[in-house]
Amino acid sequence: MQTDIDRDRIEAVLTDLVRIDSTNPALGADGRGAGEQEIATYVADAMHDIGLAVEHWEPVPGRPNVVGLLRGSGNGRSLMWNAHTDTVGVDGMDAPFEPTRRNERLYGRGTQDMKGGLAAQLVAARALAESDTPLAGDLLIAAVVDEEHKSIGTEALVERYHADGAIVTEPTDLQLVRAHKGFVWIDIQTHGRAAHGSRPAEGVDANMHMGRVLSRLEDLGRSLSRRTGHPLVGAPSLHAGQLRGGSAPSVYAADCHLRMERRTVPGESVEEALEEVRDLLRSLRDEDANFEAEAEIAFAREPLETPADAPIAAATREGLTYVLNDESAPDTGASFWTDAALLADAGTETVVLGPKGAGLHTTEEWVDLASVAQLAEVLVQTARHYCT
Ligand SMILES: [Zn+2]
Structure with missing residues (x-):
């Protein structure tokens, strides 16, 4: 079943997200980044607008996690999508919060790491919320603080929420990452x-x-x-x-x-x-x-390793194959660490899948907009396979 991912909406949401300075407080100039308060409010409003049940809480004062719940219609497996709302600093960038588009690329701080992944989640959640065929299991969308420093957001999240499976939408060039260092x-x-x-x-x-x-x-x-x-x-x-x-x-x-x-x-x-x-x-x-x-x-x-035959890996692979029309794409690993390891430690089988782009943590960061739309479509298809 093909869903219609609204490409214009993805670009609009991603542009809004990049315009909000959410530099990690520990990583801004003089250790004074803007933090995640403003972006958390934006995400919570977007989730309300989609019709999700929203919780907004602060693991440390002034730094809110936001979780949106799309309640399943039955007893299917529960799935979490996870994205961090903070970014690294912007030293040396001319206009980090003014996203500019050249062809399919959107430039700006956080476009790839990882506001692209967060925008894909919000648009995919809307497609599922508006669909005539509801998921049997719950879908949780978790927008967490502080991944770029100490991961206090996901550490607090796993104390409060549990899902059977999770996808962290850090950038992976649309490859299924089920292991990292x-x-x-x-x-x-x-x-x-x-x-x-x-x-x-x-x-x-x-x-x-x-x-x-x-x-x-x-x-x-x-x-x-x-x-x-x-x-x-x-x-x-x-x-x-x-x-x-x-x-x-x-x-x-x-x-x-x-x-x-x-x-x-x-x-x-x-x-x-x-x-x-x-x-x-x-x-x-x-x-x-x-x-x-x-x-x-x-x-x-800790490193991450999710078995090849884990249901979350199988469902994500099916979603990817459906959207990219390529059965031969192999699972892969990443050298960088992500919050996926914390979710896995908490007993949630977890993979990492995110958009194409380059320049994360550098002065020229960009994301491929077509890949953000494809990611949203894969998230929808994966939820349909997994939350049964
Ligand atoms: Zn990241």
């Missing part, structure tokens, strides 16, 4: 002994000791890149993100601190990633009794 931030501290630079017999240089750690991490990174990894996301990786050590040029550094990032693949645990680093520190200590260091987890997010 996780990440682990590990804090490593080397300890030396402060002494005046003129007294080498007394000083122990924590910065030099961190140099040894960095050299071993580089080796470890090379060996990670040679691993087979995961069939959809490839090999794990690491990098030395932030480094800080010492107090003055003529003082032996007493401490040096590294916050490194390890990108994990499905099947790897946070503890394994930490143990690899601790092993490396132990071997450095075995070589030099003056070497003193420790490592601990600062922050971690």
Whole structure:
């Protein structure tokens, strides 16, 4: 059954969304982004207008999540569509909130990441709400805050709402993503002994000791890149993100601190990633009794892996095949992390599917409008397959 996705409406909704500055408060200039209040009001109004039951609540003051419910007519499976309303900052952009169209491309901050996905959800929800054949299961549309920083929106959402399956409409070039990497931030501290630079017999240089750690991490990174990894996301990786050590040029550094990032693949645990680093520190200590260091987890997010035969993957694949008329499109994986992993952790089988475009997090971000309309159509078809 072909639904009529209204292309003009998609462009109008997306243009409205991009015009609202919703820079994540933590990511704006001087840590003062506009936040999600205004866009949440717009989304809630749009949901009311479609006829959804709307809840609007603030997991932290001034930062509202919005959830719209299209009640199913029976006991079918429930489905959630999830989009974040915040964007990254706009440094270096001329007119980030003035969307401009060139051919099929719409340019502006958030067009691809991920107001395109949110616009597709709102228009698809309208098509389903106005349809003569209602879904048997509930459909939830969740517009959440803060994905670009700490994901407090989806963390609060999973405490309040549960669905059997979910689709996160982050940009994937209309490919079905059912696996992505996780990440682990590990804090490593080397300890030396402060002494005046003129007294080498007394000083122990924590910065030099961190140099040894960095050299071993580089080796470890090379060996990670040679691993087979995961069939959809490839090999794990690491990098030395932030480094800080010492107090003055003529003082032996007493401490040096590294916050490194390890990108994990499905099947790897946070503890394994930490143990690899601790092993490396132990071997450095075995070589030099003056070497003193420790490592601990600062922050971690799990990878995503949804089985190929999960009902949400099957339904989304059917929707995609129907709309794109291409049976050969393979499932794929993504290297970036998304809120899909939090939904999966909460027991909701989840995939990621979003529009085509480029330039996310750069000064020239755009989305392909035709792909946003196709995404809306896939969402409609997938809901029909899944919510039975
Ligand atoms: Zn995003």
